[in-house]
Amino acid sequence: MARSYSVYDVFTDRKLAGNPLAVIFDGEDLSDEAMQSIARETNLSETVFVQKSANPAYSARIRIFTPGRELPFAGHPTVGTAIALAERTHGSDATLDLVCVLEENVGPVRCAVRLREGVASFAEFDLPRKSQQIAMPLEKLGIANALSLKVTEIGFENHVPSIWSAGVPFLLVPIHDIGAAQRMEFDPQLWEKTVPFVDGALASAYIYCRGGVNHSAKFHARMFASGMGIVEDPATGSAAAALSGAIHHFDRLPDGHHPITIEQGVEMGRPSIIHLHMDVEAGAISNARIGGQAVRLATGSLDL
Known part of the structure; x- marks a missing residue:
């Protein structure tokens, strides 16, 4: 057929x-x-x-x-x-x-x-679901080693590694800057030894920092999912959906409409632009959309 x-x-x-x-x-x-x-x-x-x-x-x-x-x-x-x-x-x-x-x-x-x-x-x-945090213990040094980065390069401002899901869980790893994002090397064996399983599957790695190569981007991201058979993903809408919760949680967004542009795939030579829109009311996300x-x-x- x-x-x-x-x-x-x-x-x-x-x-x-x-x-x-x-x-x-x-x-x-x-x-x-x-x-x-x-x-x-x-x-x-x-x-x-x-x-x-x-x-x-x-x-x-x-x-x-x-x-x-x-x-x-x-x-x-x-x-x-x-x-x-x-x-x-x-x-x-x-x-x-x-x-x-x-x-x-x-x-x-x-x-x-x-x-x-x-x-x-x-x-x-x-x-389809608002992003929710999944509280699990995380080892910052192990995460840094799996990304071939210094432990001091993990996190920025008050952003720290955390697990969030809007349907698919991701371990969101904030890193210091784009330079660290570009030189990092993902080690799937070390990642598997370090991070937890969530919903019966190994949590995928979503690396993000502020800014972007594209001047309009507010965040720069990379995603690795060896458990899904994906070496590196050029654009991950479900991870951007998960990120919405972390952005609101760590940045404490005020009430109102928040358009956020995320770039991904730059290091792969497949630049992607993901549009995330969040509406915050009474201190909580009332609605969020992903587009492109x-x-x-x-x-x-x-x-x-």
């Missing part, structure tokens, strides 16, 4: 940048094992399988697989799939604003999509 697919570069407005995503449009009747095998074959950070939802109010059900395992939720697959489905239905040269709901294992995810002729499409989604652009790189069919 021929199953159509597209490859999108997500969190970027140009091809061969951002985070590549494979979207398998004909995902019906595939077993979990088959989907995992296809994800290993594409060998991208994530591969999405589009299926019909049992709820007619939802645009689709999507299953998200890394080369190593299935995820309940992920950011760049959500943005990329929302754009891919909109362009598949209305054409990439349409001028249109629309809203869709994607059913993911984490639950329904509401997405807004903006299509503009001659401009890379944009999508943003409401976080995506461009189609390839289309074809799988003969399965």
Whole structure:
């Protein structure tokens, strides 16, 4: 059976940048094992399988697989799939604003999509869950060793390593500056010996600091997930979603709207821009959204 697919570069407005995503449009009747095998074959950070939802109010059900395992939720697959489905239905040269709901294992995810002729499409989604801290003991020296950094380079201002999740848990590691981010070397063996398992899986590493190579970026980030089969990820929306909780917790954001731009993938030669928006009311995050652009790189069919 021929199953159509597209490859999108997500969190970027140009091809061969951002985070590549494979979207398998004909995902019906595939077993979990088959989907995992296809994800290993594409060998991208994530591969999405589009299926019909049992709820007619939802645009689709999507299953998200890394080369190593299935995820309940992920950011760049959500943005990329929302754009891919909109362009598949209305054409990439349409001028249109629309809203869709994607059913993911984490639950329904509401997405807004903006299509503009001659401009890379944009999508943003409401976080399916607010970021929550997971309190677990962490060894700062061990984390520093796993990143090949000095222990004095771990943390800035009052930011310290902590675990947060908005559907997928990450160990968020603040480091001193971009220089440390660029010269760090991730050691997966030392990381596995040092950090805890969360929800039955090794916590992935999300390294962040203030500022960016791009003058508009407020944070610079890198993400490593050896437990998912990902050496390094060019853009991680689910980690940015987790970061929203840490930013509010450590920076004590005042009430109001807070737009935050995060750059990632710079060291990989695949620069990505992730837009995080947070609304704070009565000292708590009332709403948060992740958004970004995506461009189609390839289309074809799988003969399965």
